[in-house]
Amino acid sequence: MSQQGDRPATTDDWWGRLYDESARDTGPAGTPDDTIDDRFDSAADTLGGGDDLPSARTYGHAVDAIAVADDEDDVGDDEDEGVGPATRPPAWWESPGGRPVTRTPAPAPESAPAPAPEPSVPTPAPVAPAPLTPRPRAPWEPPPAAFDPTDPATDPAADPTPPPTPPPTPPPAPPPAAPRDPRAADPRPPAPAPPPPPPAPAPAARISHVGDSPPTYEAEPTALPAADAEELDQLVADTVLDGARYGTYTLRAASLRGDSARYRGEPRRDALLTARFGAGPGALVLVAVATGARATEGAHLSAADACRWIGGAVGRSHSRLAEDIRAGRRGDLKSGLHRLTDRTYGKLRARAAELGRDPEEYTASLRCLLLSADPDCRTRVFFGVGGGGLFRLRDGAWQDLEPLVPEPSAIRGAPVVGYGSVPTGAGAATEQTPDGDRLTMDLEITKAPGPLVEEPVPPPPEPFRFRASVARPGDTLLLTSVGLAEPLRGVPALGDELAARWADGEPPGLATYLADVALRAKGYADDRTAVGVWEA
Structure with a gap:
């Protein structure tokens, strides 16, 4: 144990350098973005040799999650400060034994994998050395477009840097054309459809009666x-x-x-x-x-x-x-x-x-x-x-x-023999007796006269x-x-x-x-x- 006024045995006199009168003030930041990274960078600048100290983004998954939860507008632009997760050595508190551990910087990858598309809800970033989590969208920035395989602007593997201005709204797409037969060899567009035929005239109304007036x-x-x-x-x-x-x-x-x-x-x-x-x-x-x-x-x-x-x-x-x-x-x-x-x-x-x-x-x-x-x-x-x-x-x-039928008045003919007919001609005298009785022509048998009809004969x-x-x-x-x-x-x-x-x-x-x-x-x-x- 050292006495009052003695220097500690270690050569890393960081405590004195932190509270030295020549160090800059580490008061509140001049900008509203007061995050863990800003405070760490301020402390690193105060101690000097900020390039030898690790960034707050290398602390691990928990530190990064806290930073995102504290301030959604944290930009975290470490690349502009010249400090990257692959070149910064680990701090002493990252070691399991609590002492500084020297690491050999890993070479930079030839091509960094593209970041995943920005989710609607912030999620924790992957553990280092995974790619950085995309920053949350600012209120003044337009929402990201939905992914379209035919549109390179919406490809997740493309450059995540948004364009300075949103693209103009495309005009409405024309109605889809009729499907073309794949067996057709003619590459020319199909001929326009013929105009529809004129409408057929409406059928005439069917009448219920003929004549000048309806029936009674x-x-x-x-x-x-x-x-x-x-x-x-x-x-x-x-x-x-x-x-x-x-x-x-x-x-x-x-x-x-x-x-x-x-x-x-x-x-x-x-x-x-x-x-x-x-x-x-x-x-x-x-x-x-x-x-x-x-x-x-x-x-x-x-x-x-x-x-x-x-x-x-x-x-x-x-x-x-x-x-x-x-x-x-x-x-x-x-x-x-x-x-x-x-x-x-x-x-x-x-x-x-x-x-x-x-x-x-x-x-x-x-x-x-x-x-x-x-x-x-x-x-x-x-x-x-x-x-x-x-x-x-x-x-x-x-x-x-x-079929034509003759009228009853037009029927002509002699009455039936035996019903009051009186024969005329040469054979009349031989068909009746001197008393007027009629005889048959062969048997000479007397035949009674026909019946007397008082009423008119009914029509045929x-x-x-x-x-x-x-x-x-x-x-x-x-x-x-x-x-x-x-x-x-x-x-x-x-x-x-x-x-x-x-x-x-x-x-x-x-x-x-x-x-x-x-x-x-x-x-x-x-x-x-x-x-x-x-x-x-």
Whole structure:
């Protein structure tokens, strides 16, 4: 132990040099940046030989972390002072034994690794001799740009020194072009896309009636027919819709209640039957349309019976009928269908007798179409009894195909022998006795005179109608009941409108076809039934 006034035994008289009167004042720094490095540099300058003392940045990880936490604006520019972490010798307190340790300066690396990109939150710097931690961003400096592999300015391996001024904001990028086929060999840019086509004109609004004014009745049903709890099977629907496609034709069929019946709550008097008998090319399609007598009770029942009985008769003979249609035997078809129709009306008269009604009350008009399912057969057969219509749309114009029937007043002929006829001519004297009794020509047997008819003879029944025609591609055949046949013949605008709607030759859908059939005309409020056949 030394006495007062004696010098210590060591040669490192740093204590005296620190408190010597010739040393500079180590008071507060003149700048606001008062960090550990600044204080150490001040102490080193006071002792002299600052180049021989280590920097505060070499103390280790803990000292550097404290410096960053104390002041985020610490620049720490040691390179400007000429002191680097690789050339400064370690201090005595860095040695484990507490004594100075002499180190050989390590050579400077050829290329220092690039610092890592600046994190958003300050993190401790790596232990020496790792590269220096980038300084925190000052408030007046712009934020660093996000890393972009195609932009060298954002590469972490580039020079970390920020440019003096931020780069100008690039203009917005144009929209990406259409992808180019990599197999294309033409390096020229693709041709500009053609301008879009002009918008198609809006379709014309579909009218609901023809003529100068709308019909009196409403277009939609308003009242239902009366029902009987014990005879619910006798009810008929307001509208029936059906369709099919066979061979070269498309079938559409619709039957709807008239405006008058909808208003009064009366049942639909028209009946519609669509049936297929057989299969394959030998199949036969029957469409039957019947209309009950006007202003009679149970008219819808007689129409339904007529359709059901003619359908049964055709179904039992469909093989022979289909063969005759494909072979074109019109004579056989006419006679055979005439017999089937007579049997149907015979059943109607028998049914009227069962109900205790007159045959004229329990009857119906009947019109039918026979269509073969064979694609090679284009013969279309129509037959029936009573009123209605048969039309064909060809080349945009309507043709009335209704078979001509002579008027009853135009029928001429001698009365049937034996019913009051008086023969004239040379053989008159030989056919009767002097008393006026008529004799047979061969047996000379006296025959009683004919019965005396007091009441007028009832009019003859409706004649049988038959027609067979060959369809052409693009034709439209239309079979209608009286409720649509009359306005088609009496209002030309109705036919013109339907011809315009069906001019393209394509069969309409079921809903569209129903709307076409329901096209109204003032003064015609009966039930409507229509069967359309579109030829491909």
